[in-house]
Amino acid sequence: MSKICINIAWPYANGAIHLGHVAGSLLPPDIFGRYNRLKGNEVLVVGGSDQHGTPITVTAEKEGSTPAAVADRYHAINKKAIEDLDIQYSLFSKTHGDNHIEVVQDIFMDLLKKGYLYEKKTDQYYCPKCRKFLPDRYVEGICPKCGAKDVRSDQCDWCGTTFEPGDLLSARCIHCSSDPDVRPTNHFFLKLTAFTEQLVSFVDSKDHWRSNVKTFTENWLKDGLVDRAITRDMSWGVPVPLPGWEEKAIYVWFEAVMGYLSTSIEYSKMIGKPELWEEYWKGPDTKHYYFIGKDNIPFHSIIWPAILMGVGGLNLPYDIPANEYLMFRGGKLSKSRGGAIDIPSVLSKYDVDAVRYYLSVNMPDTHDADFTWEDFRIKVNNELV
Numbered sequence: 001m002s003k004i005c006i007n008i009a010w011p012y013a014n015g016a017i018h019l020g021h022v023a024g025s026l027l028p029p030d031i032f033g034r035y036n037r038l039k040g041n042e043v044l045v046v047g048g049s050d051q052h053g054t055p056i057t058v059t060a061e062k063e064g065s066t067p068a069a070v071a072d073r074y075h076a077i078n079k080k081a082i083e084d085l086d087i088q089y090s091l092f093s094k095t096h097g098d099n100h101i102e103v104v105q106d107i108f109m110d111l112l113k114k115g116y117l118y119e120k121k122t123d124q125y126y127c128p129k130c131r132k133f134l135p136d137r138y139v140e141g142i143c144p145k146c147g148a149k150d151v152r153s154d155q156c157d158w159c160g161t162t163f164e165p166g167d168l169l170s171a172r173c174i175h176c177s178s179d180p181d182v183r184p185t186n187h188f189f190l191k192l193t194a195f196t197e198q199l200v201s202f203v204d205s206k207d208h209w210r211s212n213v214k215t216f217t218e219n220w221l222k223d224g225l226v227d228r229a230i231t232r233d234m235s236w237g238v239p240v241p242l243p244g245w246e247e248k249a250i251y252v253w254f255e256a257v258m259g260y261l262s263t264s265i266e267y268s269k270m271i272g273k274p275e276l277w278e279e280y281w282k283g284p285d286t287k288h289y290y291f292i293g294k295d296n297i298p299f300h301s302i303i304w305p306a307i308l309m310g311v312g313g314l315n316l317p318y319d320i321p322a323n324e325y326l327m328f329r330g331g332k333l334s335k336s337r338g339g340a341i342d343i344p345s346v347l348s349k350y351d352v353d354a355v356r357y358y359l360s361v362n363m364p365d366t367h368d369a370d371f372t373w374e375d376f377r378i379k380v381n382n383e384l385v
């Protein structure tokens with residue numbers, strides 16, 4: 001008997017999960033978990049709602065609500081959707097909770113003491129009228145490359161160009177429409193470059209990885225790692241645990257991946273075996289699997305392993321089976337493409353086993369798969385029934 005830790009990608013709490021999430025990263029780990037339990041293995045399944053970041057604060061401002069209210073509303077909707085889908089988690093947690101915040105702050109202080117975090121000044125948009133720094137989504141303007149209007153200040157969705165503060169033409173604050181300045185601000189950076197050699201040999205030994213995951217990761221390493229800012233000027237997020245940093249939060253990409261560990265700890269406390277997580281995260285015979293969509297590969301194959309190496313003594317990923325996309329009439333399934341594919345709507349019309357069956361036989365595990373309601377009807381009626 002061996003121990004298996006199944007880590008599931010965290011749905012973002014700014015909308016209801018849809019069929020693309022289920023086929024991409026929720027149903028595969030559930031099937032894998034059931035298989036391992038039947039074999040007699042001990043299985044821990046962790047994940048939850050990713051609740052920080054600017055899309056949630058933008059939604060809250062549009063609604064005249066608070067980020068916490070938006071994030072907790074979608075957490076509740078998605079927790080219920082996952083239960084209705086019969087996806088078996090040990091615990092489906094969330095990032096805006098005391099346990100997660102404590103674990104993230106402990107890791108932050110540990111990495112800081114070890115010299116893997118350092119402070120650096122960077123330029124950032126600042127609105128003199130609103131008197132605050134403006135994260136990427138709070139500044140819009142014209143793309144200097146393709147001329148598209150109303151593009152975000154970090155990247156143009158039309159031509160893919162990424163921007164530094166100051167690049168955007170006719171930049172304006174989305175709150176008050178006035179011209180922002182560019183001012184220096186202090187941030188913490190993760191010294192990702194310190195882990196290059198360790199990461200190269202970690203990836204090198206992974207001959208069992210899917211070729212898309214391995215190739216993507218090797219290319220990132222070949223291009224050379226760069227140190228990345230792990231804090232930003234906003235109040236919604238995990239607070240930086242240092243005096244004088246009250247107006248900054250830890251960046252969501254850096255803390256959400258720590259949710260796998262924090263949820264394992266939270267689950268152990270919840271069931272009255274507070275040491276249990278150590279068997280999974282420190283035991284030499286435990287294998288860690290990460291079920292994610294392909295857009296999440298570098299965060300699980302490079303950044304999270306680097307954080308784990310920095311902390312030390314914790315198990316690294318054994319496998320990262322990233323799925324491709326489920327496509328809907330030629331386009332990627334996403335929230336903006338219509339409500340009919342969100343799970344609460346789908347399960348109000350169809351039986352859960354029909355949905356699970358069709359997504360299992362039409363899973364985008366090696367290439368993008370097409371979803372149509374006509375094919376769903378044919379496969380369920382001709383095969384499952």
Ligand SMILES: [Zn+2]
Nearest residue numbers: 127130173176
């Ligand atoms: Zn403003």
Ligand SMILES: [Zn+2]
Nearest residue numbers: 143146156159
């Ligand atoms: Zn552009």
